[in-house]
Amino acid sequence: MSDKPQGFDTLQVHAGASPDAATGARQVPIYQSTAFVFRDADHAAALFNLQEVGYIYSRLTNPTVAALADRITALEGGAGGICCSSGHAAQIMALFPLMEPGRNIVAATKLYGGTVQQFTNTIRKFGWSCKFVDLDDLDALKAAIDDDTRAVFCEAIANPGGYVTDLPAVAAVADAAGVPLIVDNTSATPYLCRPIEHGATLVVHSTTKYLTGNGTVTGGAVIDSGKFDWSASGKFPSLSAEEPAYHGLKFHEALGPMAFTFHSIAVGLRDLGMTMNPQGAHYTLMGIETLSLRMRKHVENAVKVANWLEADPRIEKVTYAGLESSPYFDRAKRVCPEGAGALFTFAVKGGYDACVKLVDNVELFSHVANLGDARSLIIHSASTTHRQLTDAQRAAAGAEPNVVRVSIGIEEADDIIADLDQALTKAAIRAA
């Protein structure tokens, strides 16, 4: 083979997998096995000492899950990565090696509703906390980072849609403060945006969404760029100092750019147990083979639907960074050059009641709390995913009461538009 790096469309089919050595199986087999036999006692010892890479027990690693982790790592351009049971598990797994009680993270206000919840309340039970800032205000970001801050967290294309983060600018601030930038790349996918190229240290995914693309399984991934110097300050002792949770191993010294990934396996997955199962990995491996093909169609459809909505008198406003009217149009071209995703919101004349009627009258669209399916999906965030938030949090997240969120699928664009048209009519939303 030539030395030329393989293209995205090739990697999404081949990376992380070769024909099965034992059987020649061309597809990645589902290794439905809890444990793996050691060759002998020395082999077992080498595996437990992290001197040799291999399989011990499926809570830590499994060949099917590893193929998927390696594939996502290749697509993101990372040094190493792990898969876990869900996107929310991935967020905890990403923070776990960095944090201790009393430490905090600084996160964007524009985030998936469940993430706002996890960071506001649940992580407090670990003694961690989160400060939320508007990442368009870089001075506010700088001011929020203090001596106890261990990471900055944002989404590339932010949920519920229409917002693109200026990743190079945010990465520069995190870098100057000596803390890693963690980017949730779920809504963009590595086909549209590669956060590591814009300065991110870690990339997290809910593989539940576009990477699987068929709405079958929940899963998550954490990909490490391998570029952060964990030993430069005393801030990350789990990685730079003797780790008591792994017989005093100094992960960064021993494993270099793979320190974070090995810590995530040897300590994180071992003790938190947020493991992806091989059957789940199989469904995602099936989906990821067509990621670029689907994303091109998702984006093409989203642009058509957003333009149609923007021209419709029943609609007050469309927030999609792929529209020329969007304040984020130029930034999107820079940060996600292949398109601004397929997730956006629109405000409907008639407010909360009209939104509820609209979601009750769609036929092709599915009214579900999900995104990134091949099917077109719709939800009224204020009464569902963002229901538990305060009014101020909802407004900051772009989930006001008169707004619905759509995840545009890969059906015929004309059929998607026709469905919205009839539902808007049935909801009797008149041009005011």
Ligand SMILES: *Cc1c(COP(=O)(O)O)cnc(C)c1O
């Ligand atoms: C869905 C989602 C999550 C959470 O992922 P799960 O797989 O549902 O746990 C996190 N971030 C974003 C942007 C998401 O869309």
